[in-house]
Amino acid sequence: MKTPIRKINYNAAESSGPATIECEDGTVIEADRIVSTIPLGVLKHGDVEFNPPLPSWKVGPIQRLGYGVLNKVILVYKKPFWDQTRHIFGALRRPENVDSLDQVDYRSQRGRFFQFLDVTATTGLPCLVALMAGDAAVDTETALDDDLVREATEVLRTIFGQSVPPPLEVTVARWAKDRFSRGSYSSSGPSMLPTDYDTMAKPVGNLYFAGEHTIGTHPATVHGAYLSGLRAAGEVLSSLIGDIDIPTPLLVPTESQALKRKLLEEPKDPLGIYEEQVYYHTISQIGERPMPPEKLNVSAYRLYCATNQDAARERCQAGIRPGKRKGKAGPNEVRHMLSKMWKQTSPEEKKPFEDMVAERKAAFVVKLAEYERLAPQWDEQAVSVRAAYISEHPFVQPGMGEDGVAADGNEGRAIKQRRRKHVSYTENRMGVTRA
Numbered sequence: 001m002k003t004p005i006r007k008i009n010y011n012a013a014e015s016s017g018p019a020t021i022e023c024e025d026g027t028v029i030e031a032d033r034i035v036s037t038i039p040l041g042v043l044k045h046g047d048v049e050f051n052p053p054l055p056s057w058k059v060g061p062i063q064r065l066g067y068g069v070l071n072k073v074i075l076v077y078k079k080p081f082w083d084q085t086r087h088i089f090g091a092l093r094r095p096e097n098v099d100s101l102d103q104v105d106y107r108s109q110r111g112r113f114f115q116f117l118d119v120t121a122t123t124g125l126p127c128l129v130a131l132m133a134g135d136a137a138v139d140t141e142t143a144l145d146d147d148l149v150r151e152a153t154e155v156l157r158t159i160f161g162q163s164v165p166p167p168l169e170v171t172v173a174r175w176a177k178d179r180f181s182r183g184s185y186s187s188s189g190p191s192m193l194p195t196d197y198d199t200m201a202k203p204v205g206n207l208y209f210a211g212e213h214t215i216g217t218h219p220a221t222v223h224g225a226y227l228s229g230l231r232a233a234g235e236v237l238s239s240l241i242g243d244i245d246i247p248t249p250l251l252v253p254t255e256s257q258a259l260k261r262k263l264l265e266e267p268k269d270p271l272g273i274y275e276e277q278v279y280y281h282t283i284s285q286i287g288e289r290p291m292p293p294e295k296l297n298v299s300a301y302r303l304y305c306a307t308n309q310d311a312a313r314e315r316c317q318a319g320i321r322p323g324k325r326k327g328k329a330g331p332n333e334v335r336h337m338l339s340k341m342w343k344q345t346s347p348e349e350k351k352p353f354e355d356m357v358a359e360r361k362a363a364f365v366v367k368l369a370e371y372e373r374l375a376p377q378w379d380e381q382a383v384s385v386r387a388a389y390i391s392e393h394p395f396v397q398p399g400m401g402e403d404g405v406a407a408d409g410n411e412g413r414a415i416k417q418r419r420r421k422h423v424s425y426t427e428n429r430m431g432v433t434r435a
């Protein structure tokens with residue numbers, strides 16, 4: 001987003017429908033569906049307004065889950081003075097009273113400059129990143145940069161000696177102060193429920209949720225945030241086209257894989273390379289061959305299912321007797337429910353779906369006619385462009401002259417080889433190849 005958002009208007013009743021995002025600069029973005037990756041800290045703080053307000057089952061986990069602070073002090077030096085064979089090293093902080101066994105004496109140093117990451121290889125500058133955790137992270141939010149640099153230098157001198165110089169540059173992350181995160185990442189909260197992360201992930205109508213706080217298996221991580229994005233994208237897609245059947249087995253049998261690899265690895269013959277040149281020349285002159293329109297795989301029932309997926313799921317959920325079984329209705333149950341609902345649907349209710357099918361069929365017919373008109377034209381042009389290219393750049397078998405005479409005097413072999421293969425073009429899924 002180029003500008004911060006302040007309000008999300010969504011449709012809580014259905015998985016699609018009008019939605020808008022209102023930005024602070026007055027921009028309004030319209031959408032059918034919205035995926036919110038707003039950090040949990042920002043949700044907790046209420047910086048973004050939801051219209052209608054989020055339901056209580058969603059507000060619950062927002063309140064119950066924890067959201068902590070971890071800060072970083074980034075120190076850039078003229079040259080490294082640390083052991084560069086390690087990516088990470090720690091510092092054991094001295095307690096106020098060295099001989100004390102009382103926890104209180106250790107508290108003031110706990111979590112302060114206890115770990116340093118050497119990020120020289122990734123930043124290209126001699127650079128250490130120091131971590132500030134727990135109370136130290138909270139202190140960092142208000143501490144002065146100069147004081148933090150002084151303390152970091154003192155700690156580093158306890159490891160590497162008094163010659164450690166002050167850094168040339170320092171950047172301090174203060175995530176709790178940052179209004180776009182309001183903390184670092186989610187954590188367990190004292191009153192949280194085991195289901196809270198899963199509930200955070202659940203959509204509300206056409207408002208979907210992703211982000212590190214929506215994935216109970218990998219919360220508080222970059223990869224968790226990424227995976228949650230894939231999950232949300234899948235949910236949006238399902239709301240558009242219905243649940244996707246996962247093929248079994250998921251991977252094609254090993255034999256075919258091996259064959260595919262073999263074909264890919266097989267060295268191309270010179271004639272093949274030549275034919276590719278001819279083909280690329282042809283498309284550079286007249287463009288790609290027109291493609292036939294994708295086959296229509298649509299029916300009123302399918303469209304009805306895509307639209308009523310959520311309603312069917314809710315009906316299934318409502319039918320699960322309390323205590324009988326945990327979790328949500330499976331795809332098969334939803335499918336059965338949809339078929340039942342379709343049977344009960346009146347002809348008037350079916351009509352919009354049937355109209356949509358008729359509309360798509362009509363569009364398909366137009367596209368098919370266009371394809372049937374353009375494809376033969378292209379084929380005809382291709383034949384002459386190809387012939388012109390071949391006459392200007394005839395195929396020469398390696399080791400042969402253009403006259404077809406081999407270096408060893410074996411006349412005519414190249415020409416014969418050229419003629420042995422009849423060449424025409426076909427399209428396959430990888431692009432265009434020779435047949």
Ligand SMILES: Cc1cc2nc3c(=O)[nH]c(=O)nc-3n(C[C@H](O)[C@H](O)[C@H](O)COP(=O)(O)OP(=O)(O)OC[C@H]3O[C@@H](n4cnc5c(N)ncnc54)[C@H](O)[C@@H]3O)c2cc1C
Pocket residue numbers: 001003004005006037038039042047048070071072173175179180181183184185210211212213219220221222223225
């Ligand atoms: C100090 C620290 C160290 C970490 N170390 C690790 C680590 O070693 N490994 C690891 O895997 N993870 C680590 N993490 C966690 C990881 O960074 C997060 O889990 C991850 O970045 C979360 O991704 P996200 O997409 O959920 O949220 P974010 O990356 O926070 O993305 C949310 C986006 O929403 C935007 N936003 C917020 N409010 C608004 C608004 N009103 N309008 C428009 N946009 C808005 C924000 O600007 C931001 O771009 C660390 C985090 C911190 C703070």
